[in-house]
Amino acid sequence: MKSTVFVFLRGEANLPRKIAPQQSLELPAVPKVSRSAVIAVAIFLIAHLALLIGLTTPEKFVFDEVHYVPAARQMLSPSMSQPMLNPMHPPLAKELIATSIVAFGDNALGWRYPATLFGALAIVAIYLCGLALFAAQGPAIAAALIAAFNQMLYVQARIAMLDIFALGFGLLAIAAFMHGFRKQRPHALFALAGALFGLAAACKWSGLFPLGVCIAIVALIRLMQGWRTLFADAKPDDWYRPDLWPDLRAAHVALCFAVLPALTYLASFVPLYGLSLPDLIEAQRRIFADNTTTAIAGHTYMSSWPSWPLLARPVWFLFDKIAEDNVSAVVFLGNPLVAWPALLALAVVLRDVVVARRWDAFLIGAFYFGSWLAWALLPRTLGFIYYYLPAATVASLALVYVLRRAGLPRWLLWAYVGLAAIGFALMLPISAAFIGVSMQNFNRLMLFQSWI
Numbered sequence: 001m002k003s004t005v006f007v008f009l010r011g012e013a014n015l016p017r018k019i020a021p022q023q024s025l026e027l028p029a030v031p032k033v034s035r036s037a038v039i040a041v042a043i044f045l046i047a048h049l050a051l052l053i054g055l056t057t058p059e060k061f062v063f064d065e066v067h068y069v070p071a072a073r074q075m076l077s078p079s080m081s082q083p084m085l086n087p088m089h090p091p092l093a094k095e096l097i098a099t100s101i102v103a104f105g106d107n108a109l110g111w112r113y114p115a116t117l118f119g120a121l122a123i124v125a126i127y128l129c130g131l132a133l134f135a136a137q138g139p140a141i142a143a144a145l146i147a148a149f150n151q152m153l154y155v156q157a158r159i160a161m162l163d164i165f166a167l168g169f170g171l172l173a174i175a176a177f178m179h180g181f182r183k184q185r186p187h188a189l190f191a192l193a194g195a196l197f198g199l200a201a202a203c204k205w206s207g208l209f210p211l212g213v214c215i216a217i218v219a220l221i222r223l224m225q226g227w228r229t230l231f232a233d234a235k236p237d238d239w240y241r242p243d244l245w246p247d248l249r250a251a252h253v254a255l256c257f258a259v260l261p262a263l264t265y266l267a268s269f270v271p272l273y274g275l276s277l278p279d280l281i282e283a284q285r286r287i288f289a290d291n292t293t294t295a296i297a298g299h300t301y302m303s304s305w306p307s308w309p310l311l312a313r314p315v316w317f318l319f320d321k322i323a324e325d326n327v328s329a330v331v332f333l334g335n336p337l338v339a340w341p342a343l344l345a346l347a348v349v350l351r352d353v354v355v356a357r358r359w360d361a362f363l364i365g366a367f368y369f370g371s372w373l374a375w376a377l378l379p380r381t382l383g384f385i386y387y388y389l390p391a392a393t394v395a396s397l398a399l400v401y402v403l404r405r406a407g408l409p410r411w412l413l414w415a416y417v418g419l420a421a422i423g424f425a426l427m428l429p430i431s432a433a434f435i436g437v438s439m440q441n442f443n444r445l446m447l448f449q450s451w452i
Contacts, residue, residue: 031137039137040124043144047120051157054434055116056108062330062433063317065160069111072097072160080272087283088290092202092268093165111160118168119157122393123148125171129397132178133360139400142417146396149420151335152389155431159317159330166207167390169200174367174394177214181363186245190214190256197257198264205291206374206387213370215257217363221245222253231357239353239362292379301384305375308388311339313450315384318433327442328433332386333451337423341416342395345402364401368394 061069071086075098086094096114104110126147130140147153156164173196180189193214200207224240231238266280273279303313314333322328346368352361372391375383403413429437430445437445446452 031131031135036128036131036137039141040127043127043141044120044124047123047148048116051116051119051154052113054432055112055158057432057434058318058320058328059108062159063161063315065111068094068097068162069160072101072111073106075272076101087286089162089204090202090265090268090287091272092199093162093204095268095271096165097160112158115157115160115164118164119153121168122153122157122164122171125168125175126393126396128175129171129178129394130400132175132181133363133397134400134404139404139413142403142413143396143400145417146338146399146420147393149335149417149424150338150392150396151333151424151427151431152386152392154424155317155330155332156386156389158432161386162204163206163386163389165203166200167393169196169203170207170210170390171393173197173200174210178363182244182359184245185247187248187252187256190248190252191260194256194258194260195264198261199268201261202265202268205287206390209371209374210367210390211257211261212374213366216370217366218253218257235357237359238357239359240357302382303385304383305372305387308372308385309339309343309392311336311385312448313385315386320433322436325438325440326436327439328436329430329442330433331430331451333427333430334385334388334392335420335423335427336447338396338399338420339392342392342399345398346395348402349398360401364394364397368398 067086071084072094074081074085075091075095093114097111100114101110104113123144127140127144130143131137134140134143153164153167156167173193176189176193176196180186180193183189194211197207197211197214201211221240221244225242225244228242229240230242231240234241269280269283273283301313301315307313311334314331316329316331318328318330320328346365349361349365349368352358353365368391371394372388375387399416400413403416404410427445429435430442
């Protein structure tokens, strides 16, 4: 196993000749913008239309819609009634649901339509991440398909909850950061990422997790550059380079990853509170108290963060008897043919971060583990597997990363995409309420006692 050698220098005079021309360590360019834009639009339209099928079934509230839809309705009142409903989350996602209610009516379509838009945007964002990481259309499209076939995104994109909105904004922000990561002047893309992270946090505070990952990455690289760190055997695909972002100053970093996120985040509160500083501060205090408290009662479907990648405990969003032997079910579970192989792929990713120092593996690992393990830092004991949605979606990039490695046949990636599609189809009866499933088939799909 090849070891990594770090060299620490105090001056440029000691820079070895063989690694002096750092400017030559560039990766292939991302495919043409025009073609990529057309494909992105096509992915969005196809995904959006697919998510709309059977969206209005059932026509009643499903799971936590009972909290968020009434809060959205309250926002439409001429004057905000008291007490404010659902003050424990930021308002942007609920404002988007309220806008949809105005457009489509106070019905199932009005409640859930925005979720389909952001579900489609999340799939597009994974495609854009794939372009940044793999610099090729095929692997990027494969990553988007695997993310779509992971069941989690499909289920969450068809319910009026907050998570899909935070996911859509957050993944678009991650895509912007990934595209800027290897550029000499990433200022505009980092600024875009920061603004989008602020919007993600304005939907749900978990949108702050990937922003924290970006800040940690930038801080680490700047720290190593301050120490004049060099890799003795520098390679083009190293995640660290001493000449990375030569013009990115501390003021730019603060603007991109602090000021802009704060501005876009706080802007979502203006429709509710105006520019009242005391009201804005009080709103943040209530959200903070809810997200850090440990005094929360148990829940039938609660689970702890170590169990989420294993799909140990799903959440039943809906279970209705519609005939003598048929039920309408929506189970937030995840596709085992995606979620479990992703764990093996992530092990390879970690190995390549340490041994090969690959920048694409580094970013995949950072955003996967950052989005997942951040939940371990919260003192609250109440958790659900749908908190794992951002990490599970990023895991599709790990699968593509491994399946396109040198030496593997090119058809293997697409064969796996087909396998993921089969798993998605098998689980569709317990993911979409409009399909229905017999009790016999439902029991077959419940592979473990903990799933029931």
